[in-house]
Amino acid sequence: MGKIIFYEDRNFGGRSYECMSDCADFTSYLSRCNSCRVESGCFMVYDRSNYMGNQFFLRRGEYSDYSRMGMFETVRSCRMIPMYRGSYRMRIYERENFGGQMYELMDDCDNIMDRYRMSDCQSCHVMDGHWLMYEQPSYRGRMMYMRPGEYRSFREMGYSNMRFMSMRRIMDSC
Numbered sequence: 284m285g286k287i288i289f290y291e292d293r294n295f296g297g298r299s300y301e302c303m304s305d306c307a308d309f310t311s312y313l314s315r316c317n318s319c320r321v322e323s324g325c326f327m328v329y330d331r332s333n334y335m336g337n338q339f340f341l342r343r344g345e346y347s348d349y350s351r352m353g354m355f356e357t358v359r360s361c362r363m364i365p366m367y368r369g370s371y372r373m374r375i376y377e378r379e380n381f382g383g384q385m386y387e388l389m390d391d392c393d394n395i396m397d398r399y400r401m402s403d404c405q406s407c408h409v410m411d412g413h414w415l416m417y418e419q420p421s422y423r424g425r426m427m428y429m430r431p432g433e434y435r436s437f438r439e440m441g442y443s444n445m446r447f448m449s450m451r452r453i454m455d456s457c
Contacts, residue, residue: 285324285363287341289316293348305362308332316346318359323451325364327428332359335441338426340415362428364413364453371412371452373429375404379436382406391451394420404447408433416447423449433457 284303291297291313300312302345309316310332319321319328330336336359375395377383395401397420404416409431413428418424425445427437435447 286322286363287324287363288322289313289358289361290320290322291315293317295320295345296348302361303363305311305334307360308333311360313385315419316347317356319333319346319358320345324366327364328358329360330356330358334360334362335450337417338428340428349412354380354384364428366415367453369411371414372410373411373412373414373450374404375401375447375450376408377401377403379404379405379438381408381433384393385457388450391449393422393449395448395450396420402446405437406442413453415451415453417449417451418445418447422451428453 286301286303289300289302289309295318298313300309321325321341323343325340325342327342328339349358373388374385375388376385384401386401392398395404407429409429411431414429416427416429428444434440
């Protein structure tokens, strides 16, 4: 079970809101959110309500000032990442709607161009496990959390300006 505490001000000041599950919009609890503590588990935090906008992966620890960490100014929603101990499997596709080249991943891939000679990934199917996809090689840049399911079009999901170039499994180290 995960637990995260959000604070209105930097350095854990102001009012707080404790969360142990997904929360699509906590603006009714806090007027702003500028720091947090992850006491257990792993979470994705989002700078817009309803799990939209920029995403950032947080594991156990203290995050006293989002802006100093290269994150965004505030957090509006969060999703708890469940613990998972099974196998990992994801198919990535060059084009939308599972078109073009297809490759199946069962482990981390730090650069799809180097490994598969694939210059773009526009859809995927996560069969097993939870994954993070990054816009740059070597797990850098903006990221997107992928849980089991079919993702037919990253563009239609609001990621039209992103090209995913590396993928990493979210292991049980949370």
